[in-house]
Amino acid sequence: MKRREFIGLIGGASVTWPLVRPLAAHAQQVPIIGLLGANSSSSQGKWTEAFVQRLREVGWIEGSTVAIHARWAEGQSERYAEIAAEFVRMKVSIIVTSGGSAVMAAKRSTTDIPIVFATAGDPVVNGLVASLARPGGNATGLSIQSPELAGKRLELLREVIPGLRRLAFMINVDSPVALPEDGGVKAAASALGLEVDRLEIRRPEDIALAFASLKDDVGALYVLAEPLTTSNGSQIAALSRAARLPTMFGNEANIRVGGLMSYAPRFSDLWRRAADYVNKILRGAKPGDLPVEQPTKFDLVVNLKTAKALGIELPPTLLARADEVIE
CATH class of the missing domain: 3.40.50.2300 (Response regulator)
Incomplete structure (x- = not known):
């Protein structure tokens, strides 16, 4: 078939x-x-x-x-x-x-x-x-x-945005993976000297509201990988592009619908x-x-079309390590 x-x-x-x-x-x-x-x-x-x-x-x-x-x-x-x-x-x-x-x-x-x-x-x-x-x-x-992957994902974001200082973390607080990954993101961000703003969601309707609450100095977005954010990946990717916000996702499905980058099994x-x-x-x-x-x-997947839309030039060293580049 x-x-x-x-x-x-x-x-x-x-x-x-x-x-x-x-x-x-x-x-x-x-x-x-x-x-x-x-x-x-x-x-x-x-x-x-x-x-x-x-x-x-x-x-x-x-x-x-x-x-x-x-x-x-x-x-x-x-x-x-x-x-x-x-x-x-x-x-x-x-x-x-x-x-x-x-x-x-x-x-x-x-x-x-x-x-x-x-x-x-x-x-x-x-x-x-x-x-x-x-x-x-x-x-x-x-x-x-997943918590063990947070550090690697934030390092990749910092590689794409060397001057990154403030990060938004979109988290479905009702998900059972929320608490452990929240701890992983906080620990990894602290080690990198990053401030973290939590964008709490529970329903699809919360996603647009979360983007509307973003602070002006947020330089990137990290999205918790779970069914709500995966099923609504197209919306999150579109809002990220509209906000010109480089975004790290937890699975490649979000990259195929316009997300910038994922590092995941x-x-x-x-x-x-x-x-x-x-x-x-x-x-x-x-x-x-x-x-x-x-x-x-674990695969690193990047979307070149999205990078261009965001005005980002992905480092050649990162592209060389990518397992898949979507053009």
Whole structure:
């Protein structure tokens, strides 16, 4: 299936892959994967495509040997519990999701259905697993220790803006990753001699208001990576350009819609690895016995078109280190 066809297939807010029974005399219903998309289908499409492709590679073909039911929360936290409850009523075989709030909603909805998270902040701190090595319970997957990345991201911003003195930090204060990353940003900023202004958001409507409150001497913006800011990445990128504000994001999806720069794990790889967890669980493994993994590869992605719109000339040394340059 071509990528455009796939994204078109998953593009609706509530999409169901067909449920197909194997052609056998005493065939049983194929396993059902409930995919709780915390973001929008457009922003998450590339990652979900990687997940489905990996499932195919290990023998699970949507509409044939497995059914996939996708629901998209569009970064609206109240939708997570609704979708998770729907999957429980449907008696899906496994729930796959990402982002701390969505994973926690799934975890609260069931202690029986296996849960695989493609990304989560610190699953031990959030109570999702007992430990990384022995998760216990019904959930496992991939952990992203975002606070440890704050220092690297601020160093990259300082490299682009050598005279940076004041930084704005856009943070969804309702996100479970907010508190630890807030601490990471504060510590890294203090080490670099930067002042930090918090732009607190909870809903999409708060984003424009946060930009309107910016102080005149703010020289750059750091955006907390979580479903609300990812689903509304186009708006944040457009407002950043209008304010001529260089912005650091926590995933490459925001850069593909006009953001300047991101330094983050390769999310499509994390979703491929999530498919490996699903494969093992569908073949009999218990999620509590599968250790939580952490990313080993981090990508620097920059958008040259946005840099030109901001009047910024990105340092050649930074461009040489970039894993992807969008022109």
